[in-house]
Amino acid sequence: MHRDASWEKEQAMQFNEIFTVLRKYLSDGHGVPSFFREFIQMITDVPESDWDTPKDPSGKCKDNTLKSYASRGLSNKFARSIVYKLDTYNLEDRLHNLPSQATDGLVEDINKFDSSIHINNYPEKIGGHVCENIRDRAGLVPQGRIDKNAALEESVKLKNNYGESLLRESQSYCSFPGCAKPLYKESKGQTQWVYEVVLIDKNKNNDISNLLAACPDCHATYLLDNDSKLMKRLINIKNVLSTATLGDLAVGDIKIEQNLHAALEKIKNLNIKELEEAEFNSEKIEDKIDPEKEPALYMLNRNLVTSYYLTVREILKNYDKRGDLDYEELQEQMRGLYRKLKKKNLSQIEIFERITNKIQTSTRHENIICQIIVTYFVQNCEVFDAISK
Template sequence: MVEEIKYYNPSCNADNIAEIVTEWVREIITTSSKVISKGEISAAKDVDIRRSLKVKFGDYLLREASDYCTFPGCSQMLYVMNDGKMQYVYEVAVIDKSKKIDLTNIIAMCPRCQGFYDVKRTRKNVQAMKRIKKLLFNRSNAEIRMSEETFERGIVAVISGIEKLKPNELIDISFEPKSIDKKIDAKKYLHLYNEVRMNVSQYFVAVRRILESLNDDGTIDFESLQNQMRMVYKKLVKSRVDAYQIFDEICKKLEKATLQDRLYCQILVCYFIQSCEVFDETTE
């Protein structure tokens, strides 16, 4: 063995061979450890964190996202069918890495969008994902079936609260009802589209019945109510915010004005989206 080592180190002999080989091993280990950059170590940690979050919260996040990628503009399903069996293909994204990692700060995405989001973690993208997460999180927490009596009381309270507000300048325009499909771009705002569609399908008829009853007995002026909702929407459009922000801001205004549960406020806003006062028809 000494002769073999001498080929690489002529000073090698029986007395120092152990020292030379030990030094070589030390150099190999040191060199190998330097090859792994801090970025690669960080990326490896991120993978471990996402894997842990998927095990702990994966089922919840998939239900929250309705099995669709949550990144704006993507409508990729988070599963594939393999031999008739459903196989989930998704990643857990940490929305804001400067914040605590908990259920309010993680969301499900398709692998491609998660990778893109990790690279393009701009302030704009982070804010957009925060709005989407807030919408989905609120919806998930509100999915406790309400009795008809509780539902009606909440809606009436919201409407009564609006009616007690000081009158603002009204917009004297007549609007034709438009369907959800024509008012919200499902490709661009998939989760808002699903949220509105779900609330409309479940509550639209009940809300209309309540509104008509209150209008007939003189409790509210329905036309005035429509105009107020339209005016709030128009002001937000002028500020050039996106559909998620418009929906969130109108719900927030109702919640603050009426001091009622946010779920009722969202249901009422969804009613006015369907009935024509919030969001204009999209252009192809």
């Protein structure tokens, strides 16, 4: 994992300066566009299976655009698209394994821009410069080393107090959208936890309801980021994760099945108006929620469907047979509600939260009960469309 040496940076390096030196020693003679794509793959956590696909950030760019980035620096939009995917482990590994002659030349060239770089620290220092530059281009707010150290000290305290609960809540994966890195490493049969604790709303107290477990890279980036939209997404993610965890811990107390019976009996009162016809598709959760983009929502749906899908289906079938509700009409209501929310260009997790809240308003039942009902309709194809391949 990248050790964020950028906090110890002595002087600024521009993206084009870094790129030019690295291309000289790492490109094997490839042209700028080809090496640029390879370089982005080295500094992000995009898996090899997704290279040269729509999930590869540089794969969407034309050659002339990449040449412009190489000579003038990244655009704000492109930097934002990769800033929460940064992981310079592969770049640092490549640098560590350069032949000694190439290493000497690279250090000499890069030392012209940062005199603190030497033979014993060049991979980490270069990785730090890359991350700093991209965060800068993404418009993140610069902070000093003291702030960084204070934040890490605070994270240690929060891990001691809440770490176990936050890891269980996130199922040991980074909670940030588009990340989902494991928060642990396995070595010689031992598990080493590698994570930090993020304060979601930086203007509020460090209560557990305002905390998420995250990988060190997302933590370091979010310290600089004041994007209110991302903060709202993290709040939605926290709501989904914490409610699901509460449901796991309190199954015996709130009597899930009994409450499902009562809630589903009232669900016919949703009264969704102006419904539009929606095409029925047979895709399931794994085809409709990308675990990399929305890891929290994916895990919640997977777990609740595994536990309660058959129960919900049996209850609904019985109510339909008895004439207590019209199952087909209910399906159309859920499809219509999803389509109306989709038109507002909301994220999947925002749509999930809105439908959950709608059901909760109608049934007056606990949030976890309403989430279970929504996950049933996700699996049953009324909510969410198939992921574009």
